[in-house]
Amino acid sequence: MNQPLGTRSLDSFRDPLRRASVDVSIDVDEGAAASAHVGEVIESSTAQWVAESVRLNGAPAFGQFVRVETEPLPILGVVHNTRTQSLEANRRPSAYGKSEEELRLEQPQIFELLRTHFDVFVLGYLDGTHPVLAYPPQPARIHSFVHVCSSEQTRAVTASEQLLRSLLEAPGLPTDELLLATLSHALDAREPALRQAYVLRTGKELSRLLRDDYDRLSALVGRLKDRMNLKDSQ
């Protein structure tokens, strides 16, 4: 959590389209993913929490909306960083020069010593079924289970104008990357016919928020358009 984020390669997570190769279970069986938890909170504060993934390399994708079932209210967040490291802080994994399959056959124990953690930025909480984009009254409790948000919840969160503002103003996050990834998830959660209108509305909102930074706006819009075209062509 305290590591500078820039130093870590996020390539494998940057594009959610590629996350299928990382972990298939979330997309393939959304129903199961929604009911089964994907992680457990191990470090918690009002603005962020850290969760340990249930499976090694099985954290939710970058920019995915997650929810933690906790008291008094379920908390919503977005995954902004994932890392896999040794269970013991003073023992680093070392290179073996073998493929993962070979290693699993020869030295299965080393995988037991590794853990995947993901960092979540708190967006708000759920009041009944309403997402409220404000800090929750209490942080998530340690050992609470983390679930991936359903399509319906994703639509509800991403329909709010406050979302973009929260992401843009969040300190210390890879804002533009995160923004694109979350919008990509937002598009996934919508019917193809409604995507164009959603992008247009979001773009207008961004244009207002980034009124002093036209370069950034045009770059973001350009990338957003590429993603949408990619989805449309699929």
Add this chain to the structure above:
Amino acid sequence: MSVGTDRPSQSGPEPEPESEPESEPESGSGRGTELSSDPLRDPRGRVGVITKGSLVEGLEMKLDAQRNVEDMKAGKFVVIEGDKNDFFSMVTDMRLDATNGEILLHPPDRSDELLRQILAGTGTYNIVSLRPMLMMPKSGVAGFDDGPRPVKAIPSHFSVVQDAEEEDVSRIFGSEGEGDGRYFSIGSPLDMETPVCIDMVRFAERSNGIFGKTGTGKSFLTRLALCGLIHYDRAVNLIFDMHNEYGWKAMKETSGSNSSFVKGLKQLFGERVAIFSLDPKSTRTRGIQPDHEVYISYDQIAVEDIAPLQDELKLNPTAVESAYLVYAIYKDSWLRTLLSLEGPDVEEFANEIGAHPGSLVALHRKLKRLENFPFMVKKGQAEAGDCVDRIMEHLDAGVNVVLEFGQQTSMLCYLLVANIIARRIHEMYVKKSEKFYATQKPEDQPRQLMITIEEAHKFLNPSAAKQTIFGTIAREMRKYYVSLLVVDQRPSGIDDEVLSQLGTRITALLNDEKDIAAVLTGVSGTDGLRSVLASLDSKQQALVLGHAVPMPVVVRTREYGEEFYRFLGAGDEDPQVRSARVQKERVALFGE
């Protein structure tokens, strides 16, 4: 303007085609109002919100992003919904603007439609200038029943601006036939079908002007106004028809070669219009039988009629003084006496009466031109009495008079004849009015007379306006029941004093700055109207402002064609009906 100020508008009417069957729970961030952009829910059609402005300079509206700026034409009619009043306003100007100069330096690529759409209404926006013309208290507010009134307040920030509806237009301009036939439709607002009506009673009681560049439809506008006056019988008209356009059919200017003809007043109103002709031969050549021929005897010309011709005849000031000397001795026959002299005798004559010989010789030489006019006759030759008396009789009987000039289209002839006739008619009207003031009997009240003059700047230019009778009529106005309908293409040539007294102005396209300024003389708050005037279409569009309309309005003028003829009760007859009528009349004339 900062985006900050726009925000309240934005949260509302974003184009929200995203009709996701949003079972999506309300996010609680005020998106509930978003649906107001739905045209079905908002029947008036919202165009934007007021962002700034002042009473003096007019208001500025930010155009809603989903509205195309190209639909906001100058002269369009919109309604600003204030808290207590509706403000009826006219679009006077538009501007493209951006929040950030960067956008303008690096505009989105032509192919980047998405970015352009995103920027529309956020980074780039359109400002439309509005000029509030009238305010109308909303129902439930004190004064609602009083109707529209002049603007003395402005609406608050972010007041919603709507397209004007048909109802609004008829609420302001009245409906044709309403109010005892005082409203006459002259056209409809831009992009609307509701008729805009002129209050004919108010129109008749003051002098009016119809202006426009040549070829912009002045004659059609004039014909329309005259039809209104005659149809509703609000004034009897005397028309000096220099180009023979009003009495019988006139050619309709159409692009291309297939010109068509439109009906004249005589065809539309029959017995209620009489055609007098100065050049009966020409009138007959055009296939029309004039009702009367006009001859003017030398004795009818007074020195006052010569004075305004100074420019045309190139008279010097002493010539007029010499004329007065002749008049002092010979009275009415002064001109006949003078013109009967031959060359050398004039000097002798000058010495006799004590005039300056050189000056009188010049006057004599120049007035000789009058002898060339075929309608000038020696005393006694004029058949059946005085033609001015004849015209007066017609006017008294409520018959409108069109005076055709035939081929006598020289400005000299037009000025001379119009002056002579108008001066005498004005004299008679003064007498009649005075009689009415004395007796105060309703039957003595003179009929309202409107005199139509074309090329009005010739009569009403600053030097002539003080000498011609038309200057007097324009200034004295309604006191003597005579008013003018001034038709001109060069209003800047007309004396300011006269212009400022014009009640209603109907103006087609004008380009010259001086002309535009002249038309707007004596009208307050004209900044916005200038741009409107200069951007009118060159055909069938006119700005109407002044006494007879509650607020200035741009109209697409009424079609002067079959439908209009039928409205006046003079449409083409069904051929069967006509042949039956002809048969009946033949029987009446010649027997079975």
